Amino acid sequence: MEQPFQQSRLPIKAQATFIATAVRALPLLCLSMTPWLFALFLAVAAASDPAVHIYHRVRLPGETAPFTPKGTVLLAPTGPSYAPAAAFRQDIAAWSKSSSPGARYEVALQTDGDPEDWPRSSVKLVRAHSDSRPSTHRFQCHVTGAPEEFITIHKTTAGDIFALDYLLPSVPRDGTCPTKPALLYLASADVQLKSPTPAFAPRLKTPPPLGLDGQPIKPVPEQSFIQKYWIYIVPALIIMLVLPAGPEEGPQQ
Numbered sequence: 001m002e003q004p005f006q007q008s009r010l011p012i013k014a015q016a017t018f019i020a021t022a023v024r025a026l027p028l029l030c031l032s033m034t035p036w037l038f039a040l041f042l043a044v045a046a047a048s049d050p051a052v053h054i055y056h057r058v059r060l061p062g063e064t065a066p067f068t069p070k071g072t073v074l075l076a077p078t079g080p081s082y083a084p085a086a087a088f089r090q091d092i093a094a095w096s097k098s099s100s101p102g103a104r105y106e107v108a109l110q111t112d113g114d115p116e117d118w119p120r121s122s123v124k125l126v127r128a129h130s131d132s133r134p135s136t137h138r139f140q141c142h143v144t145g146a147p148e149e150f151i152t153i154h155k156t157t158a159g160d161i162f163a164l165d166y167l168l169p170s171v172p173r174d175g176t177c178p179t180k181p182a183l184l185y186l187a188s189a190d191v192q193l194k195s196p197t198p199a200f201a202p203r204l205k206t207p208p209p210l211g212l213d214g215q216p217i218k219p220v221p222e223q224s225f226i227q228k229y230w231i232y233i234v235p236a237l238i239i240m241l242v243l244p245a246g247p248e249e250g251p252q253q
Helices: 002-048 088-097 225-242
Strands: 051-059 068-076 079-084 104-109 120-124 126-128 139-141 148-155 161-167 188-194
Touching: 051 088, 068 088, 068 188, 079 188, 104 161, 120 161
Parallel strands: 148 188
Antiparallel strands: 051 068, 051 104, 068 079, 104 120, 126 139, 148 161
């Protein structure tokens, strides 16, 4: 009867050792899995947030060109974030080499419908310099000379995206270009999301009441002091006139 008892005790002891080892290793396992779980949580959260796709192109006057992807704006509850497309900088470099002074760099917001009807904003791509400069520096590009770009996305009160603004803060108002291009142009993008601010309702004056003929009822003119208190003044004057005067005082001796 002792042999079955010894045979059944060995597996139980091994199982207890395994459970103890697993319990000791559980904190290390959870700690090693924390970055992966956090990354998975961020991926699931990002997949649930809406995204806006931005396109760009270079257009010459009187010509059309297809749009290519520029980047994606993720509209997260904590604020918008921008992820540029992989080849957007190569597209700009190719456009700037074969462009002309009248070219415009257009940034468009992808919506339903024809791409030519997409909401877009544009800046001047290049600016021609004097012919005395070398041919390689004859055109200095506004875009390749800008280290950063500003993208403002506008939405309605209902939350629908309907327009965008594009700005290169490094380009001055007179349109002059920097003498040296940026080491890494458009290295950073500042994306803002703007909602319309409701206007304050003006305080309107109360309209005057209207009569049966539709004309405003004229207010009753304010009475004077005599008109208000004559009913008290007249009896007081009558009493003063009716009452007999007091006896006259005799001459002093």
